[in-house]
Amino acid sequence: MNNLLAVNGLGITFAIVGAVCAALFAGIGSAKAVGFVGEAAAGVVSVDPSKFSKVLILQLLPGTQGLYGLLTAILLLSRIEVIGGSPAELTGIQGLMFLLQLSPWQ
Amino acid sequence: MAKLKMKKIELIALQTDSKKIIELLQRRGVVEVCRDNDELPGANVAAVINDFERYQVTVEQALDILEQTVPEKVPLTEMFGCRKELKTDEFGKKATELEKSLSTAGSILRSKRAIADYETEISRLNVRCDTLRPWEAFDLPLNFKGTSSSSAFIGSFPTEITAESLESKLSGNISAEVISSTKGQTNMFILCMAENAADIGSELRKIGFVQFSETDKRTPKEIISSCIEEKKRLEAEIEKEKTSIISCADKRMKLKFTADYLQMRKDKYEVLDSLGFTDNTFVLTGYIPEKYVSSIRNEIEKKFTVSISITDPAEDEDVPVLLENGSFSAPVEGITKMYAMPGKKDVDPTPVMSFFYYLLFGMMLSDAGYGLLMVIGTTIALKKFKLESTMQKTLRMFRNCGISTVFWGAMFGSWFGDIIQVVAREFFKKEIVSTALWFQPLDDPIKLLLFSFGIGILHLFLGVAVSGKMAWDEGRKLDAFLDTIPIYLLITGVAPLAASILTSVPAVLKNIGTYLLIAGLALLILTQGRSSKSIFGKFFGGLYAVYNVATGWLGDILSYSRLLALGLATGCIASVINLIGVMPQGTAVKAIVLTAVFIVGHTANLAINLLGAYVHTDRLQFVELFSKFYTGGGREFSPLAVNTKYIKFKEENINE
Numbered sequence: 001m002n003n004l005l006a007v008n009g010l011g012i013t014f015a016i017v018g019a020v021c022a023a024l025f026a027g028i029g030s031a032k033a034v035g036f037v038g039e040a041a042a043g044v045v046s047v048d049p050s051k052f053s054k055v056l057i058l059q060l061l062p063g064t065q066g067l068y069g070l071l072t073a074i075l076l077l078s079r080i081e082v083i084g085g086s087p088a089e090l091t092g093i094q095g096l097m098f099l100l101q102l103s104p105w106q
Numbered sequence: 107m108a109k110l111k112m113k114k115i116e117l118i119a120l121q122t123d124s125k126k127i128i129e130l131l132q133r134r135g136v137v138e139v140c141r142d143n144d145e146l147p148g149a150n151v152a153a154v155i156n157d158f159e160r161y162q163v164t165v166e167q168a169l170d171i172l173e174q175t176v177p178e179k180v181p182l183t184e185m186f187g188c189r190k191e192l193k194t195d196e197f198g199k200k201a202t203e204l205e206k207s208l209s210t211a212g213s214i215l216r217s218k219r220a221i222a223d224y225e226t227e228i229s230r231l232n233v234r235c236d237t238l239r240p241w242e243a244f245d246l247p248l249n250f251k252g253t254s255s256s257s258a259f260i261g262s263f264p265t266e267i268t269a270e271s272l273e274s275k276l277s278g279n280i281s282a283e284v285i286s287s288t289k290g291q292t293n294m295f296i297l298c299m300a301e302n303a304a305d306i307g308s309e310l311r312k313i314g315f316v317q318f319s320e321t322d323k324r325t326p327k328e329i330i331s332s333c334i335e336e337k338k339r340l341e342a343e344i345e346k347e348k349t350s351i352i353s354c355a356d357k358r359m360k361l362k363f364t365a366d367y368l369q370m371r372k373d374k375y376e377v378l379d380s381l382g383f384t385d386n387t388f389v390l391t392g393y394i395p396e397k398y399v400s401s402i403r404n405e406i407e408k409k410f411t412v413s414i415s416i417t418d419p420a421e422d423e424d425v426p427v428l429l430e431n432g433s434f435s436a437p438v439e440g441i442t443k444m445y446a447m448p449g450k451k452d453v454d455p456t457p458v459m460s461f462f463y464y465l466l467f468g469m470m471l472s473d474a475g476y477g478l479l480m481v482i483g484t485t486i487a488l489k490k491f492k493l494e495s496t497m498q499k500t501l502r503m504f505r506n507c508g509i510s511t512v513f514w515g516a517m518f519g520s521w522f523g524d525i526i527q528v529v530a531r532e533f534f535k536k537e538i539v540s541t542a543l544w545f546q547p548l549d550d551p552i553k554l555l556l557f558s559f560g561i562g563i564l565h566l567f568l569g570v571a572v573s574g575k576m577a578w579d580e581g582r583k584l585d586a587f588l589d590t591i592p593i594y595l596l597i598t599g600v601a602p603l604a605a606s607i608l609t610s611v612p613a614v615l616k617n618i619g620t621y622l623l624i625a626g627l628a629l630l631i632l633t634q635g636r637s638s639k640s641i642f643g644k645f646f647g648g649l650y651a652v653y654n655v656a657t658g659w660l661g662d663i664l665s666y667s668r669l670l671a672l673g674l675a676t677g678c679i680a681s682v683i684n685l686i687g688v689m690p691q692g693t694a695v696k697a698i699v700l701t702a703v704f705i706v707g708h709t710a711n712l713a714i715n716l717l718g719a720y721v722h723t724d725r726l727q728f729v730e731l732f733s734k735f736y737t738g739g740g741r742e743f744s745p746l747a748v749n750t751k752y753i754k755f756k757e758e759n760i761n762e
Contacts, residue, residue, distance in 0.1 A: 053446045053738070057728055064668065064725045071671035078551045083678075 014095030018102035019073040026069020033062030108454035110395040119412040135747030139392040141380035158372040168211035207364035217347040241326040248320035257303035259296040261317040362752035428743035435460035437503035446738025467507040470672040470719035474515025475522035480508030517544040523680025562666030569734030596626030683707030
């Protein structure tokens with residue numbers, strides 16, 4: 001129990017780390033995918049420039065997908081009222097739950 | 107509005123008029139010539155086209171060289187790749203100077219080649235100087251072999267070695283002298299008696315001596331100085347060639363003109379290639395937008411002896427597509443083209459998406475300050491600069507997006523983030539709570555999220571409506587209803603139920619929603635399997651459709667949450683920038699720092715979020731909206747036209 005009590009002060013920290021994870025890993029995933037698609041797309045377009053539009057769509061999908069991570073982060077930050085100026089009082093357990101919910105290894 | 111109706115034109119005229127008629131069509135730029143009469147032979151002009159291409163390459167290369175040697179000073183107003191205007195009679199005059207321009211281009215290319223030759227020669231001389239440099243102190247020619255009674259060895263060891271240690275190493279009597287030495291190499295002059303030469307030579311080779319091979323009879327010093335003189339001479343030659351290139355700079359305009367002239371001639375001859383010829387006449391077939399038919403017909407019939415027949419293109423023909431929209435939608439045409447030109451069955455999606463394009467863009471950028479900058483910037487550019495029509499359209503699009511951005515920024519109370527509140531608080535000690543006309547997204551993100559979904563549903567419903575209209579126009583009137591109404595019912599029904607998870611929804615709405623949902627589901631299950639024969643097929647087809655609609659629409663609608671995310675991102679970053687600006691103490695320092703941070707920070711934020719808003723708006727249009735009704739796959743109308751890079755004709759082109 002002592003350990004849990006020590007963790008209690010860290011509630012808000014855990015939650016913010018969760019928000020960071022959500023935005024960070026979604027962003028990394030998006031960036032990597034853009035890279036993959038870009039490599040393939042460059043090849044396709046150099047052979048057949050008229051395929052540009054098709055390839056553009058493939059490029060737009062991963063390129064715009066990482067935003068969901070940012071969205072999740074924003075929603076969490078507004079849920080724990082960090083956006084708005086006065087962070088909510090969270091227990092360590094609550095914070096950990098936010099962290100686990102938002103991290104990619106859930 | 108939308109796709110222009112295309113007509114097929116068939117023109118028969120006398121062969122003697124062929125070039126004049128094609129020239130006229132080229133000036134007007136409204137006919138796309140196609141080759142589809144294989145029975146008649148074409149003109150054999152491949153050789154001529156080849157010539158034009160060769161000349162064109164020469165001129166373009168010459169222009170490149172000119173640009174490298176004497177970069178052209180371009181006035182700011184022509185920065186955006188505007189072409190010079192030229193009247194038709196000036197064109198005729200200038201066309202006679204072709205020979206002169208070609209010889210100018212030729213001499214530029216020759217000068218460039220000479221410069222390249224001189225440069226290789228100079229680098230060769232440099233290498234030679236470098237190898238001789240260690241021998242500079244040696245005052246005999248390097249091919250010195252000895253006198254009648256003595257033999258000389260001139261060369262180097264791959265190690266550092268002194269004259270004494272070498273002399274003691276060898277059995278015979280020698281005299282060695284170190285000319286120069288570094289860590290990795292010792293250059294030496296070794297003298298011995300003529301009769302011992304063979305033995306000494308083999309001994310030297312054993313310990314790694316390499317003889318210097320040189321045929322020149324002069325001493326190293328003399329060779330080096332002559333190399334340097336030669337280099338100076340070559341450098342002077344290069345300067346001379348460069349000045350001769352620079353002296354051609356005033357002919358740049360003529361060269362550009364020639365490049366364009368050759369391009370036009372080439373295009374013309376390529377068209378000649380696709381005509382059908384009889385002994386005295388020729389046949390031209392092509393596509394022409396209906397609205398230009400009468401003017402072209404009148405003009406050609408007035409000037410030449412021709413027979414023109416205009417028909418509707420056949421069903422299976424690959425008819426090119428030309429878009430025409432009103433001033434509100436036309437700027438977004440570029441976005442449509444980026445995706446794909448509408449195919450045969452498609453409608454032009456431009457007017458469908460234009461309103462939402464501006465709306466979504468505005469919501470994503472959602473800062474009135476940035477919007478104002480966009481509006482002011484694009485308006486100035488449109489007024490001051492001479493621009494090509496595609497560039498104009500793009501700028502108009504961003505201007506309209508800017509207006510929408512100002513609107514949404516004002517609604518959400520974001521002017522360069524919260525600069526108004528910050529300045530009021532820090533410098534005037536007044537608290538302004540909000541400048542929002544509607545509400546501040548940060549106060550209630552869920553409200554904005556739901557609003558975004560609402561906008562998304564409307565956007566998608568519009569797409570479904572268009573697909574319904576297309577089905578109706580094709581005569582599939584039942585499909586037009588059955589593929590749209592159940593979806594409308596279902597989504598409208600689900601919306602209040604789903605919203606109730608996030609916020610409180612009146613019970614009445616929830617009840618209505620439930621009934622609509624049930625009606626929609628029932629309709630979907632009953633109707634979507636209608637193409638199947640068996641009763642089971644119908645039922646499971648219906649279930650499958652429910653599954654499809656549920657997953658597809660869920661993803662599509664959730665995708666509109668990006669409206670919230672991007673809008674908040676812009677606002678948050680902007681506020682942080684303002685916050686950094688007012689960190690220092692003291693009013694004067696604060697004002698200065700704030701100004702600097704404001705300019706740098708907001709420029710960066712605007713750039714990033716402009717790009718973001720543009721990409722994400724495109725995505726919503728392409729992925730979410732277009733998948734509802736649009737396939738694309740059409741071919742853009744590419745008329746025979748004056749396809750020039752540098753000059754532009756006044757009046758002439760009606761399709762511009």
